[in-house]
Each structure stands twice: as C-alpha cells, then as structure tokens.
Amino acid sequence: GLRKDYYQSEDGREDALVMVIHPVQNAIENRRTFAIISHPDAGKTTMTEKLLLFGNAIKLAGAVKSRKTDRHAMSDWMTMEQERGISVTTSVMQFPYRGRTVNLLDTPGHEDFSEDTYRTLTAVDSALMVIDGAKGVEPRTIKLMEVCRLRDTPIITFINKLDREVRDPIEVMDEIEDILQIECAPMNWPIGMGRGLKGIYDLVNDRIIEYRQGQGHHVYEFNVIKGLASDAAKTLLGHDYADVCDEIELVRGASHTFNHEDFLKAGLTPVYFGTALGNFGVQQMLDGFATYAPPPQPRESMERLVDPGEDKFSGFVFKIQANMDPKHRDRIAFLRVCSGRYEQGMKMQHLRLGKSIRITDAVTFMAGDRTHAEEAFAGDIIGLHNHGTIQIGDTFTEGEALKFKGVPNFAPELFRRVRVKDPLRSKQLEKGITQLAEEGASQVFFPLNKNQIVVGAVGVLQFDLVAYRLQDEYRAECIWEDASIAAARWVQCEDEKMLTDFKNKNQENLAIDGGGYLTYLATSRVNLQVVTERWPDVKFTKTREH
Ligand code: GDP
Numbered sequence: 001g002l003r004k005d006y007y008q009s010e011d012g013r014e015d016a017l018v019m020v021i022h023p024v025q026n027a028i029e030n031r032r033t034f035a036i037i038s039h040p041d042a043g044k045t046t047m048t049e050k051l052l053l054f055g056n057a058i059k060l061a062g063a064v065k066s067r068k069t070d071r072h073a074m075s076d077w078m079t080m081e082q083e084r085g086i087s088v089t090t091s092v093m094q095f096p097y098r099g100r101t102v103n104l105l106d107t108p109g110h111e112d113f114s115e116d117t118y119r120t121l122t123a124v125d126s127a128l129m130v131i132d133g134a135k136g137v138e139p140r141t142i143k144l145m146e147v148c149r150l151r152d153t154p155i156i157t158f159i160n161k162l163d164r165e166v167r168d169p170i171e172v173m174d175e176i177e178d179i180l181q182i183e184c185a186p187m188n189w190p191i192g193m194g195r196g197l198k199g200i201y202d203l204v205n206d207r208i209i210e211y212r213q214g215q216g217h218h219v220y221e222f223n224v225i226k227g228l229a230s231d232a233a234k235t236l237l238g239h240d241y242a243d244v245c246d247e248i249e250l251v252r253g254a255s256h257t258f259n260h261e262d263f264l265k266a267g268l269t270p271v272y273f274g275t276a277l278g279n280f281g282v283q284q285m286l287d288g289f290a291t292y293a294p295p296p297q298p299r300e301s302m303e304r305l306v307d308p309g310e311d312k313f314s315g316f317v318f319k320i321q322a323n324m325d326p327k328h329r330d331r332i333a334f335l336r337v338c339s340g341r342y343e344q345g346m347k348m349q350h351l352r353l354g355k356s357i358r359i360t361d362a363v364t365f366m367a368g369d370r371t372h373a374e375e376a377f378a379g380d381i382i383g384l385h386n387h388g389t390i391q392i393g394d395t396f397t398e399g400e401a402l403k404f405k406g407v408p409n410f411a412p413e414l415f416r417r418v419r420v421k422d423p424l425r426s427k428q429l430e431k432g433i434t435q436l437a438e439e440g441a442s443q444v445f446f447p448l449n450k451n452q453i454v455v456g457a458v459g460v461l462q463f464d465l466v467a468y469r470l471q472d473e474y475r476a477e478c479i480w481e482d483a484s485i486a487a488a489r490w491v492q493c494e495d496e497k498m499l500t501d502f503k504n505k506n507q508e509n510l511a512i513d514g515g516g517y518l519t520y521l522a523t524s525r526v527n528l529q530v531v532t533e534r535w536p537d538v539k540f541t542k543t544r545e546h
Helices: 023-029 044-054 077-090 111-123 139-150 169-180 231-254 260-264 282-292 423-438 461-474 496-509 525-534
Strands: 002-008 014-020 031-038 092-097 100-105 126-132 155-160 183-186 188-191 199-202 207-210 224-226 268-273 314-322 331-339 341-343 347-350 355-358 375-377 381-386 395-397 408-410 414-420 443-447 454-457 478-482 487-492 510-513 518-522 539-541 543-545
Touching: 023 031, 023 375, 031 044, 031 111, 031 139, 031 282, 044 092, 044 100, 044 126, 044 282, 111 139, 111 314, 111 408, 126 139, 126 282, 139 169, 155 169, 155 282, 169 183, 169 268, 188 231, 188 268, 199 231, 207 231, 224 231, 260 268, 268 282, 314 381, 414 423, 414 461, 423 443, 423 461, 443 518, 454 461, 461 478, 487 525, 496 510, 496 518, 496 525, 518 525, 525 539
Parallel strands: 031 100, 031 126, 126 155, 155 268, 183 268
Antiparallel strands: 002 014, 092 100, 188 199, 199 207, 207 224, 314 331, 314 395, 331 381, 341 375, 347 355, 347 395, 408 543, 414 454, 414 478, 443 454, 443 510, 487 518, 487 539, 510 518
C-alpha cells in the first residue's frame, strides 16, 4: 500500500511525500549519505552544527564542540587522542530531515589525516562542498574534489560567509568552473553582502528570502517576498532595485541552469549562497540536498554490482578509529552498509578471514532519536568493535563471497625508518607497526634486502600518533631515523619475466608493503623519473586498492 506523509514547506505549502510501505525499500529510498568537503576554516564545523539544528539533533547551536587542534604545534598527543575519542560518536551523525534519514560522515579537520578523509569519501553518495566566499577555491578543496571525481560523486556547493565582504559571486563561480572543472548552476543569488546583505533571491521559485541578523543559533521563520517584480521587493531593495534586477538577468543568461541528470553524473553542481554562522541560506541548501541528492547507490565489487535494494546484507569497512576509553582497548571499525538490512545479533561472514561472526554490539548513530536503533539499512554506517581482526577494506556479507572495490591506499609522501629503543621489545614493535598500518594510521614497508622497517605517512603528525600508540598500546618505545626515501610507487607488470628482471636489477629499492604488495621506494624524484623511463612496461602507481 501507499502512505502519504505531509510536511510543511517553508512558504506554508503542504507537500506530500508519497511513500511505498515496503520497510526496506522505503528506508533505502529515503536515505542520504554525505560528507562535507572544504578547506580548513571555510566553515565545515559551523555548517555541521546548523545541519544538526535543522535535523533536530541538537537544540541550540554551540553544542558541537569544535574539535580543532592547533594546526602548527601539535605535540600533545593525549589531547588529540582524547578528542579523537570523543569523535567516535560524532564521526557519523544521523538525523531526520523532511522524511529523509540523513547520514553525515565527519572527516578529520587536520590535513595530516587526509587519507582518512579520502576513504570516508568512498562511503558517501554525495558531498557538500563549502567554499569561503572571500577566499574562493583553496588547495584542500582541489584535492578533495579530485578524490570525489574518482567515483563521480555528485557535489552540492555552498558559498559561505556572505555576512562578510566576500568576492564577487560571479568571479567565485567562474573560479569553481575553471579550477574544479565542474559546471555551476546557481540555485539562488545573493542580494548584497557583508553589512549590506539583504537576502537571497531564489532563482528557481522567483522569490526573495530576507536576511535577518542575529539568528544564527536557532531555526526561525523566514520572511519571504514572492516575485522580484513585486512591490515588496521594490521596497526592500530601494534604489538598488534596478541594479539587482540587472544582475539577476545577467546571471540567468550567463550561467548554467540546474539539470538533475548532470548533477548525478557529477558534471554540474547546484550552487547555494549563504552564511553558516548566521544560519542563512542553510535551509534552502538543505532542502535542495533533500530533494536532489541521490539515495544509496549501487557499489562495485570484484564479482558484480551490488544493488542497495538486495535482500541480503553486505558492507565494507572504510575507517578504523581507536577507542580512547582505556578500559576498552578496542577500535571501532566503520562499515558502510551496501545492501540489505543489519539487525542486532545477526551473523555475518568476515570474508577475508573466511569466518562467520555474530554481531551483537554494533554501534549505530541516531543523533536525533532517543530510541536506540537496532537496525541499519543501505547507506547507513555501523560501528563494529574491532579487536585487531578487521582491516580497512574488509567486506562483510551474509555469506556470498564478495570483495568491494575502491577503498584506496595513497602512496605516502613522508618516510622514516623505525627502530625499537629496547631490543627486547622488537617483536612488539613489529606487531604494533603492522597493526597500525592495517587500520590505516600509517603505512609500513619492509625493504627486500635490508633488515629494516620503513613507515610511510601522508602527514607528519601520523608519525607522532604511531609513536604514541606504539608506546601506549604495545609498550614499545620507538626511535625515528632518516630513511632517505622521497617517494613510493606500487609496482605491477603483466610480463612475469620482465618483472623478475626488474626485481633483480632493483633489489636495492624494492620493498613489500603491509598488505604484501611490491613497492618501489625511490631515493629522489630524479631516481623515480629515471626508473619509470627505463622500465616503460612496468606500471608504477600512486594508489592501490585494499
Ligand atoms: P572549519 O575549519 O571548516 O570547520 O571552519 P569553522 O566552522 O570552524 O569556521 C572557521 C571560522 O569561520 C570560525 O571562526 C567561524 O565562526 C567562522 N565562520 C564560519 N561560517 C561563517 C560565516 O558564515 N560568516 C562568518 N563571518 N564567519 C563564519
């Protein structure tokens, strides 16, 4: 049968949401799983807080504590670890909005943990890109967009900080189109900025939403003026009226119009303007998100495409996070449900180990609901307690042998040799290094003809984290030494004879990584260039899949 759910839209219209009462199908159709991508300081934390406000997950803004750490001098690992501990529950925030169940996946703010961010992006179906209106496209935004492009993840754009003197919005959109290579379709247009911010003009519905200052901390009623041609609009805009009309005409003529299909193919992004701090324009963006963002998408496995609507449960692990409660020395493995339904107490097959396990204590993440969710559907994230048996990239199913694709390892950019301080603890050191690499905290390489262990990282802080955890969890104090390595590339070659030849001639630079894969460790950029030119039929890759 059919069921209708009504909700009040912001201009008082009653919108009907027709839902098919097939619990699983319905749950999946209404799920929206996304992450926010932005350069530090663009407003991700502020935006997250406002989204939770609309999702009724928090009562007042200010409740989401900024988990920001000093970006320059970060030596105090305890603080960071405590903060990471808190964030286990805030890593996934689920809240209801307009008949949808929204899963917002948080990503670490610090760029040294960007690998974590990249992998989190493999678990979403869309992304919200927050841009600082005064700064435009920044380096981190570019990197994160590259990652989204790997899977053609649809992007919604929010240009933030309109309450300040920002750059010309047309210029910012041009920059997004040029640098990020995605078409921009403005959904609304700012009227004024900074102190002169009057509101936004809704290009789709021809109406003005008036800006009111000082409303940042709660959900409030907007004053809506229907029609740019109305007397109310003329009164509001005063002697700017003609200029505003001209600008809007220009924008309509010069920019792309929204096209759902292009958005879903990641060729076009709807652009919303507003201020997250002032909680203005956020609801319009969220409404757009609820309307256009895709439900859980099919996922590719080595064997076949897995549809979210399939009856049988399946999912993959994209992130592992230390549980900081010292009484529980376990870690939480974050699993994205790809199909079927998770139910407390169910049995799953841990495919890499070929073991059947019963899951009784998975963590689910209902931020807005008091009742504890004991089930999860495609698009949802569940947290599994991991006592060292789960690795990033692991697949869980109800029995079918599947291996989900696309959870990448990125070639590290920093390398250090690690040595144990107390030789009696070398076994523990090796075990610790290997386990930490398995959960993605760092990467490990064992050179073929040297008795050494090389640790690779994307950011310097990862080394501090590894040292801290080796000491804290494995009682192995380590010493870092210069490794004289500039780059790592995973090596593949179809021609086995050539591969053997390559191996024999490059023993000195070859290593096996934590996953058992052959890796070339280049001593310099020049060295890397020379070897790739000398061996054109050998593939040197910067990413490898788990
Ligand atoms: P994140 O690093 O991306 O998480 O950024 P935050 O949300 O912590 O914001 C960085 C700074 O910008 C903070 O001081 C915020 O108060 C401020 N901020 C965020 N959004 C706005 C906005 O819309 N207007 C103004 N004026 N400041 C903002």
